[in-house]
Amino acid sequence: MTSAKQTFGVTGDYGDRCGRHGIISLEILKPEILDAVDTMPLRSQDQVFTIGDYGAADGSATMPLIRDIIERVRKRQGELPVQVVYEDQAANDFNTLFKRVHGLIPVPRTYLQDFKDVYVTASGASFFEAVVPPASADVILSFHAAHYLSKPVTKFQDSIHRYPNATPQESRLVAAQAAEDWETFLLHRAKELRSGGILVVGLAADDSQNQVTGIRHWAQQPEEDMLNMWRRMRDDGKITQEEFVNTNMDRCTKYLDECTAPFKGSKPAVTKHGLQLESAKLVREPCLARLAWRKRLDEDGVDDRETWAKTIGEHHRCWASWNFIRALSDQRSSDEKEALVDELFSRIEKKVADTHPDDYMSDHLITFIVARKV
Template identity: 35%
Template sequence: MAGETTTNATGEKAASFGKAHVPYGEDGSGHYTLATKGCFDVIENAKELCLEALNKAEKPNSSTTTQEQALCIADYGTADGGTSMPLITELIRAHRKRDPNGDVLVTYEDQPNNDFKSLFFYVQGIKDLGRDGYSKSYLEEFDNVYVTACGTSFHKQCFPSNSVHLGVSFTAMHWLNKKPCNITTGVHMTQAKGEERDKFAAQAAEDWENLLFHRANELAPGGRMVIVNFCVDANGYHLGYTDKSSVCMYDEFNRHWQAMMSEGKITKEEYEAGTILNYYRNDAEMRAPFAEGTRVFAAGLRLVSAETKITRCPYNEDYVANKANRDAREAAKGIIGTMRTWSNSSFLTALDSNTRTEAERKALVDELYGRYEDAIAADPEKNHMDYAHHYIVMEKVGQ
């Protein structure tokens, strides 16, 4: 997919800008935030870690320039920004207790084709998050807070060296910089075997070291960062596969995608091109770049803490708890809706744009999700998108 030009579901052209992901939904609609209830829960689970990181991060140097006086918070891989806004609000509120009038700069990073329009709608209070207890944006609540956005991939350096006091990233840095190969035994690296698995692991290791090195450069001495990243935990659990049931989300994706190939609706090449461009690191893979002797270590980045957590799929949880009053089809739509926000472009871009019209490709992808939705509607209780994450805290030692 690297270097390809593709067309997303709204007809806008987009290239594989490092993460090879095209946002799903109408630009400016805030679709990602509205369709991903679970992401709020994932970030809520990181709130205390982030507040502690802010408290322990070295304060801006008030004896230097105005820009250096401002507290700089950077949110990497932010999507449309909505899911992290309650946390950013809490961080600014906490900072105000130690610096009542100081400037705060919140800067958002994502790929160039990101839905920045929705991000600014949310931040400026033009669009409502639709969350209980969150009635206005932090720009409406606090003075001396400023917002910018960066359209450079986090696989590169995004901000000036020594400028970020607190970095955060939620469910983003599992996306790889490039595809090492197609996976012929499934749609995701958790299904890869042999040489294909090895190639994905090697690419993921290279990308993880590189992006941590860039964060080390960007963090100010004494700065901290919290990364919440998809993982494979010690039990072998990962996104869409936990102790909750025997149904694995990626096996289901593969079952329906493979059936469409068997029926002649897509080609073998298109089936294999549906490989999703991300990698879930295990604990050893996550920790490797922090070891003494690596360039990440030499750049001053240190691992403070790391743990794994399971966050339950809110759509499945709601159905199971209230199934006597819940419609199975609506439950299925909710689960598919959150899956589609991040996976749609992987299947859409797999279809041959030289031989298929945009409408044909979109219809085929709609069929894929329609098949999966039907399967979930038949038994919502055993279908879910539980989350498995590493919750990682790191700091840059003074230099």
């Protein structure tokens, strides 16, 4: 997750806690992505086919998809050299990324075990800037990253980001910055893609019109629980009001029309630079913790609420804990900060364990965008 101005953080077990969700969501979209790859112009044998993964974290979410893209390209074009460029913030855990790519961490299976003449590089640039040279990329992927903002624009007084309780003024400020950042992101990708190249983006989504039945927001209930338990810790005197207000998640889960807006209008800048929208859809991605709970219940007759709740807590702690730690006063020791975050997620897990998994809205709502450079 990348920003021009800030450092965002995920824990070192990202692939095990969060990356598996990314793989599931990409499986949903994979046929459409591979069909788009099949319609790309053929490249000459003296060219390199370049795949970018922007906001890559440890690379685990996209590795199966990149393997399938390489396979499709090789079937059409023979042994065309392939370059994979991973982009993330300079502080990203690239060490874990390369361990996964080179098979030192064996799950998921690395595409380097299946193909020769594949070259892997990484960039610590921001995706709000140019990452690769103009007209050099064939496929650019970005998942669960482009909803982050390039800079903070407000301090939420009774929320931690736009959903669920931002004021109208806070919402306007965040929406305006998100729109500017999204167009900046798209314009850079338009310049980087070759003619016929494709961009695939998956963003944490918000669905104010409830077009996807039964869920309004990405990971709706876990995010509500994080906010509500943090409020209770403030009210219990565990944290101060100042620390609560400092807990800003500089992100904006977008509505579908906010994602498609840069492609619309009389003369949109994105389309002027050759990037045309091919599809945009909301997808409800099933919660893996619930699937695992249901499988054990059906196969073994065990209603394991404890593991279910622990898995929910670990998954969201993986990506969110740094937001809470950085909000706490510098007068607190590192151990004290960690203990407060431990308490937060312990409270969340207890609440989750007391809720029937079928009644807990922990599915992920994702907007998928596919665009092509023409």
